[in-house]
Amino acid sequence: MLVFSLLPKRPHLLFLHLSKYVKPHSCGITSLNSPISTSAMKEKNLKYLKVQMPNTILEFHHFWLRDHCRCPACYNSVTCQRNIDIMDIISDDLTIKNKKITEDRLQITWSDGHESSYSLNWLKNNSYEGKNQQKNEKRRRVLWNKTIVNQLNLPPIVQSQLKNDETMREVYDRLFRYGFVKIEQVPPDRESTLNVANQIFLRTCNTVFGNGLWEIGNNFDHKDTGYTSASLDLHTDTTYFTEAIGNLVFHCIDYNGTGGESIYVDGFFVAQELKMKDPEAYDFLSRTEIESEYIEPNHHFVSKGPCFRHHPISGEVEQIRFNLLDRAPLATLPQTEVEQYYHHLRSLTSIIKQKENEFVCRLSPGTVMIFDNFRLLHGRNAYQGTRIVTGCYISRSDYVSRAKTFGIELSA
Numbered sequence: 001m002l003v004f005s006l007l008p009k010r011p012h013l014l015f016l017h018l019s020k021y022v023k024p025h026s027c028g029i030t031s032l033n034s035p036i037s038t039s040a041m042k043e044k045n046l047k048y049l050k051v052q053m054p055n056t057i058l059e060f061h062h063f064w065l066r067d068h069c070r071c072p073a074c075y076n077s078v079t080c081q082r083n084i085d086i087m088d089i090i091s092d093d094l095t096i097k098n099k100k101i102t103e104d105r106l107q108i109t110w111s112d113g114h115e116s117s118y119s120l121n122w123l124k125n126n127s128y129e130g131k132n133q134q135k136n137e138k139r140r141r142v143l144w145n146k147t148i149v150n151q152l153n154l155p156p157i158v159q160s161q162l163k164n165d166e167t168m169r170e171v172y173d174r175l176f177r178y179g180f181v182k183i184e185q186v187p188p189d190r191e192s193t194l195n196v197a198n199q200i201f202l203r204t205c206n207t208v209f210g211n212g213l214w215e216i217g218n219n220f221d222h223k224d225t226g227y228t229s230a231s232l233d234l235h236t237d238t239t240y241f242t243e244a245i246g247n248l249v250f251h252c253i254d255y256n257g258t259g260g261e262s263i264y265v266d267g268f269f270v271a272q273e274l275k276m277k278d279p280e281a282y283d284f285l286s287r288t289e290i291e292s293e294y295i296e297p298n299h300h301f302v303s304k305g306p307c308f309r310h311h312p313i314s315g316e317v318e319q320i321r322f323n324l325l326d327r328a329p330l331a332t333l334p335q336t337e338v339e340q341y342y343h344h345l346r347s348l349t350s351i352i353k354q355k356e357n358e359f360v361c362r363l364s365p366g367t368v369m370i371f372d373n374f375r376l377l378h379g380r381n382a383y384q385g386t387r388i389v390t391g392c393y394i395s396r397s398d399y400v401s402r403a404k405t406f407g408i409e410l411s412a
């Protein structure tokens, strides 16, 4: 099994770390070579509190600590919202008067008399430094190509099992690990497709393709190649939305013909391959924003973003955004960078199109396929005959939220 580790170069973060300890010269220019003066060290000690945790020492800025006080005056644990306007409290005069660290808690008395108490575990789980230390202990995604995905041999999940929490957790676990999950023994009709989506995610998105549910056949209901019987190249959906759709739910409710197999490719595996084989292309496509659009009567969606987006702490790729057909006129790049763009795009596309990366399966009535549109690319072969696919869109926000209620952190 392959595990995921993509760490793009992030020199700005290195600078942030260093800049905490190096005082700028009066001219405003920071010299990283200057020795740290005693007064700077003193200033640092006043601003940062070292906290001895069970296995590590973490340092917290006192502004951060004051902002994260969870006492009833500062934080409403019923609404889970802050109670105070922190801008009224934070100032250069605010200092720590007293501190005490017990086995599992940090207690602080502030210069204005306020008292705060923190669980050490909470501090670790909710700070940049704590998360950074834990990133290697996190549950890892399984990146796959054709060989790996065909060896997974996952036991089926049937719709009637969704009533129990253990199964629901497994649904989210599979979505996180592999980027897809299949639900079987679903009646092959529109209503049942919607029921499964609502059972798992609680709600679906209204889009131009349908209020909650859409249906694709060879009918050209919308001005989109999806609504024909032609083959569809691998892509992610809704690159033209300001936030692409999080998950797609597909259910083929009627099939009588030839062809029409669905094709999926793991975009995070592709990212890993590209980073290894052509790091320059990977870097370029991670920082270059390209616009996409979708036009039909009364609608003109348009949005821009890079092909790869990354998590700010772990550096892991969090989203692949790829749809050659939905690209808007290329106006976010000067002509001098255009050649580079097409060159790097070809490098990425050649990996996406490798047959050994494809998971090919025929959607069949009774099986609902749910997959992560931030990770998997999808396409299909051309078909003849009848092929009716119903489905819906799930927002990324709903997906992240629901997964978290089952203990699965998608974005940490």
Ligand SMILES: [Fe+2]
Pocket (backbone or CB within 6 Å): 226, 235, 236, 237, 378
């Ligand atoms: Fe699509």
Ligand SMILES: [Zn+2]
Pocket (backbone or CB within 6 Å): 069, 070, 071, 072, 073, 074, 075, 114, 115, 116
């Ligand atoms: Zn407080």
